[in-house]
Amino acid sequence: MKSKGIDTAIKEISSQNNRFVWNDGVSYVFLMNMDCRMLAHPIHPEMTKSNGLLETKDVNGKPMFVDFINAAKKGKGWVKYDWTVPGKDVSKPKHTFIYRVPDTNYFVGAGFYVMAPGEFY
Numbered sequence: 001m002k003s004k005g006i007d008t009a010i011k012e013i014s015s016q017n018n019r020f021v022w023n024d025g026v027s028y029v030f031l032m033n034m035d036c037r038m039l040a041h042p043i044h045p046e047m048t049k050s051n052g053l054l055e056t057k058d059v060n061g062k063p064m065f066v067d068f069i070n071a072a073k074k075g076k077g078w079v080k081y082d083w084t085v086p087g088k089d090v091s092k093p094k095h096t097f098i099y100r101v102p103d104t105n106y107f108v109g110a111g112f113y114v115m116a117p118g119e120f121y
Contacts (some may be wrong), residue, residue, distance in 0.1 A: 004040075013040035013108075020110075025086045033121075034072060036065050039106070043061045051120045058082045060090045071098035072107040075107055085113055 001009040012018050013031045020029035021042050031040040036054040038047040047053065053065045062082035071077030076099045083094040096111030 001104065006106065010040045014042060014045060016042045017044050018042060026071050027110065029084075031071075031106060031108050032068065034069065034100075034105045034107070040102075059084070061075055062086060068078065068096070068107070068109060070096050072100040075102075079111075081110075 009031060011031070013020055013029055015021075016025065021027070025043055028042050030038065032053075034039050036052045038050065038053060049078045050056075053073055054069070055063065056065050057063050058081040060082050062081050064083075065080055067079040067081070071079055076097070079096050079098060081096075084091050084092045093114040094111050095114065096109045098107055098109045100107040
């Protein structure tokens with residue numbers, strides 16, 4: 001973002017075949033702004049069509065995007081919630097690290113799913 005600009009970052013992060021997607025799409029980076037608008041998401045591009053995700057909740061009713069914004073306001077932080085595993089019909093606990101890009105209105109997030117011992121996706 002700093003060297004090539006926001007438009008290039010959105011294009012790169014939006015691609016399912018980018019360097020920020022790994023583990024067969026189970027792990028990825030997404031990009032949002034402080035108005036809670038998803039700007040780039042390689043796995044759920046439909047989320048970028050929404051004007052804001054503040055009211056969106058996880059499968060247990062937790063408004064995790066509120067926590068994303070709160071972590072971004074602090075500069076960075078971890079958010080725990082439940083989310084559907086990409087390509088699977090199952091939700092698992094997920095831990096996402098939020099990092100606000102300094103001196104901007106943007107933040108990125110990337111997380112991992114908590115699996116049972118021996119469970120892999």
